Amino acid sequence: xxxxxxxxxxxxxxxxxxxxxxxxxxxxxxxxxxxxxxxxxxxxxxxxxxxxxxxxxxxxxxxxxxxxxxxxxxxxxxxxxxxxxxxxxxxxxxxxxxxxxxxxxxxxxxxxxxxxxxxxxxxxxxxxxxxxxxxxxxxxxxxxxxxxxxxxxxxxxxxxxxxxxxxxxxxxxxxxxxxxxxxxxxxxxxxxxxxxxxxxxxxxxxxxxxxxxxxxxxxxxxxxxxxxxxxxxxxxxxxxxxxxxxxxxxxxxxxxxxxxxxxxxxxxxxxxxxxxxxxxxxxxxxxxxxxxxxxxxxxxxxxxxxxxxxxxxxxxxxxxxxxxxxxxxxxxxxxxxxxxxxxxxxxxxxxxxxxxxxxxxxxxxxxxxxxxxxxxxxxxxxxxxxxxxxxxxxxxxxxxxxxxxxxxxxxxxxxxxxxxxxxxxxxxxxxxxxxxxxxxxxxxxxxxxxxxxxxxxxxxxxxxxxxxxxxxxxxxxxxxxxxxxxxxxxxxx
Amino acid sequence: xxxxxxxxxxxxxxxxxxxxxxxxxxxxxxxxxxxxxxxxxxxxxxxxxxxxxxxxxxxxxxxxxxxxxxxxxxxxxxxxxxxxxxxxxxxxxxxxxxxxxxxxxxxxxxxxxxxxxxxxxxxxxxxxxxxxxxxxxxxxxxxxxxxxxxxxxxxxxxxxxxxxxxxxxxxxxxxxxxxxxxxxxxxxxxxxxxxxxxxxxxxxxxxxxxxxxxxxxxxxxxxxxxxxxxxxxxxxxxxxxxxxxxxxxxxxxxxxxxxxxxxx
Numbered sequence: 241x242x243x244x245x246x247x248x249x250x251x252x253x254x255x256x257x258x259x260x261x262x263x264x265x266x267x268x269x270x271x272x273x274x275x276x277x278x279x280x281x282x283x284x285x286x287x288x289x290x291x292x293x294x295x296x297x298x299x300x301x302x303x304x305x306x307x308x309x310x311x312x313x314x315x316x317x318x319x320x321x322x323x324x325x326x327x328x329x330x331x332x333x334x335x336x337x338x339x340x341x342x343x344x345x346x347x348x349x350x351x352x353x354x355x356x357x358x359x360x361x362x363x364x365x366x367x368x369x370x371x372x373x374x375x376x377x378x379x380x381x382x383x384x385x386x387x388x389x390x391x392x393x394x395x396x397x398x399x400x401x402x403x404x405x406x407x408x409x410x411x412x413x414x415x416x417x418x419x420x421x422x423x424x425x426x427x428x429x430x431x432x433x434x435x436x437x438x439x440x441x442x443x444x445x446x447x448x449x450x451x452x453x454x455x456x457x458x459x460x461x462x463x464x465x466x467x468x469x470x471x472x473x474x475x476x477x478x479x480x481x482x483x484x485x486x487x488x489x490x491x492x493x494x495x496x497x498x499x500x501x502x503x504x505x506x507x508x509x510x511x512x513x514x515x516x517x518x519x520x521x522x523x524x525x526x527x528x529x530x531x532x533x534x535x536x537x538x539x540x541x542x543x544x545x546x547x548x549x550x551x552x553x554x555x556x557x558x559x560x561x562x563x564x565x566x567x568x569x570x571x572x573x574x575x576x577x578x579x580x581x582x583x584x585x586x587x588x589x590x591x592x593x594x595x596x597x598x599x600x601x602x603x604x605x606x607x608x609x610x611x612x613x614x615x616x617x618x619x620x621x622x623x624x625x626x627x628x629x630x631x632x633x634x635x636x637x638x639x640x641x642x643x644x645x646x647x648x649x650x651x652x653x654x655x656x657x658x659x660x661x662x663x664x665x666x667x668x669x670x671x672x673x674x675x676x677x678x679x680x681x682x683x684x685x686x687x688x689x690x691x692x693x694x695x696x697x698x699x700x701x702x703x704x705x706x707x708x709x710x711x712x713x714x715x716x717x718x719x720x721x722x723x724x725x726x727x728x729x730x731x732x733x
Numbered sequence: 734x735x736x737x738x739x740x741x742x743x744x745x746x747x748x749x750x751x752x753x754x755x756x757x758x759x760x761x762x763x764x765x766x767x768x769x770x771x772x773x774x775x776x777x778x779x780x781x782x783x784x785x786x787x788x789x790x791x792x793x794x795x796x797x798x799x800x801x802x803x804x805x806x807x808x809x810x811x812x813x814x815x816x817x818x819x820x821x822x823x824x825x826x827x828x829x830x831x832x833x834x835x836x837x838x839x840x841x842x843x844x845x846x847x848x849x850x851x852x853x854x855x856x857x858x859x860x861x862x863x864x865x866x867x868x869x870x871x872x873x874x875x876x877x878x879x880x881x882x883x884x885x886x887x888x889x890x891x892x893x894x895x896x897x898x899x900x901x902x903x904x905x906x907x908x909x910x911x912x913x914x915x916x917x918x919x920x921x922x923x924x925x926x927x928x929x930x931x932x933x934x935x936x937x938x939x940x941x942x943x944x945x946x947x948x949x950x951x952x953x954x955x956x957x958x959x960x961x962x963x964x965x966x967x968x969x970x971x972x973x974x975x976x977x978x979x980x981x982x983x984x985x986x987x988x989x990x991x992x993x994x995x996x997x
Contacts (some may be wrong), residue, residue, distance in 0.1 A: 320836050342835050343834075
């Protein structure tokens with residue numbers, strides 16, 4: 241038997257774009273538009289043709305991105321809103337944990353609120369009285385139950401709300417992202433309570449972003465995407481499909497961000513193209529992040545190459561020998577260590593040698609922005625020398641999102657001596673195993689003279705993401721394994 | 734609609750506890766607590782008696798001896814009526830949390846507001862009784878049996894208007910601002926501070942169109958004026974009218990119900 245039956249449900253929300261926010265009666269009467277104002281002129285489908293069933297006694301997790309219609313679906317099942325078309329059938333008493341403590345009156349005591357809230361949720365007064373002690377104990381509120389609710393902390397408020405809702409003893413429990421209510425202990429208690437519900441054959445519909453909870457806890461999962469069902473069934477399978485989709489859209493987003501960065505660069509190139517290339521353009525403007533010995537000490541905003549100012553300004557994102565790509569290790573020590581959080585993204589340099597493109601490739605050989613931890617990755621730099629040149633160093637720096645240098649190297653440090661570069665070419669850094677923990681990382685790439693004079697410096701312009709099934713902390717994820725002596729017993733779950 | 738109306742009876746317990754909560758919460762933290770239910774109408778009465786019996790006494794004051802008692806007969810029910818409408822016009826918005834987050838029959842909120850104010854009205858009755866005894870009012874049992882009927886008609890009328898106002902205010906937020914002024918006008922358009930018989934004949938028909946006129950006259954005839962309760966035909970007509978209004982109000986409320994969760 242199905243406890244929840246949702247058949248071909250569409251929910252259209254009204255949007256009142258023309259009216260500023262609310263109509264006024266005065267204007268409605270003056271314009272004679274009373275009836276018209278009650279009609280929406282724009283609609284927004286939150287759910288479109290959604291159908292799903294949850295059999296009695298099953299636990300179903302609803303997942304999906306923000307704005308996918310999860311909460312709307314839950315509200316429809318709860319009966320708070322009505323579907324525009326389609327039918328929703330629920331068998332048995334419902335308790336909806338959508339907003340905890342909704343309907344608590346701040347002025348009266350917790351005790352009275354428990355009673356009223358219980359009655360609101362469908363209990364009789366006697367039923368509440370019978371469960372009262374249990375509710376208070378569950379909420380851990382014994383000492384405060386007679387104080388007015390307005391004196392409660394938000395945690396106490398939520399705990400009490402949760403305790404009442406869960407003790408309504410519903411046949412169908414609807415939960416909307418409310419587990420982040422209390423401390424660890426309380427969360428465990430809530431999960432235990434859910435477990436108890438499951439054992440007693442109650443039906444649970446759970447809306448959450450905590451995928452691990454769905455995987456561990458639910459018999460089935462429902463994946464909503466832009467108001468439509470994208471997947472339903474076995475939680476592992478649905479979550480897997482969902483994660484792949486999320487990854488794809490993240491990939492798209494990073495690609496878009498990079499495209500924007502390229503556009504920006506193209507624009508700057510356009511500006512540059514107007515003037516003569518190289519040192520002669522030095523004084524052309526503060527916005528021009530060009531090599532500018534003359535402007536060296538002139539301004540902190542000028543991200544120019546400035547040997548004289550090398551150690552002078554921390555905010556100068558020029559080639560001040562920084563902790564990132566160590567162009568000249570001997571000088572780096574005497575230089576001020578640049579604060580990465582203040583580092584400015586951008587590109588500068590004289591462009592005698594140019595980095596024309598940066599591509600990251602994963603194991604598949606395809607350009608990508610998301611990699612698995614431990615994946616084989618290569619960083620491809622397209623380079624172009626406008627004149628044959630024999631003094632050049634290629635460097636690469638990796639930064640975590642919070643600005644910590646994860647790794648920096650260049651060809652000079654690794655004892656490659658430059659002989660000649662001519663025309664177009666490609667420089668590839670192969671990383672056999674990208675041993676970083678889960679997170680977002682940024683990339684610096686540069687080509688410069690041995691003494692640090694920058695030809696083309698790309699600062700934090702490239703972003704990639706590392707995914708890992710395990711969520712360790714730190715930056716570096718060494719290849720590792722655990723072993724235990726026979727007296728220490730652990731089981732891999 | 735009829736089904737929803739039928740369900741309404743299931744929520745008796747909820748309505749009961751919400752009314753109790755409303756009353757408890759209102760005077761929580763005030764020194765006099767529940768006594769405000771007595772003092773409020775008394776203070777109001779003092780003000781009006783002072784103004785209309787001493788500062789600017791109407792010409793017909795001799796026709797209505799014990800002016801304070803006359804005033805009180807109309808003022809007490811009016812306070813109930815006015816507070817019900819003003820409070821319920823905003824009730825769906827202030828109770829938005831309930832409508833949006835809990836499966837909750839929204840019509841309970843205006844109904845609870847009217848009922849909570851009914852309780853205040855009933856709590857004010859002992860003062861009225863004290864007045865009646867003090868002024869040695871000409872009470873008759875045959876008249877007094879009509880008293881609950883008047884209260885019932887007023888209840889029906891108040892609930893109907895409260896339903897309409899609360900539902901419309903969700904969509905037209907300025908109703909509650911307009912309403913404050915409308916209620917002042919309505920008060921003076923009702924024979925509460927003046928004797929209806931002395932109203933100029935020209936405006937009598939308009940006075941008769943005002944439903945609260947008939948309630949006020951009923952209260953006054955039952956409690957204040959000697960002689961029988963002659964206004965019963967009007968009262969029953971008003972009762973029938975209020976019932977039709979209630980059906981309309983509930984229909985309107987029911988039609989707009991689904992928009993509440995999205996609009997408040």
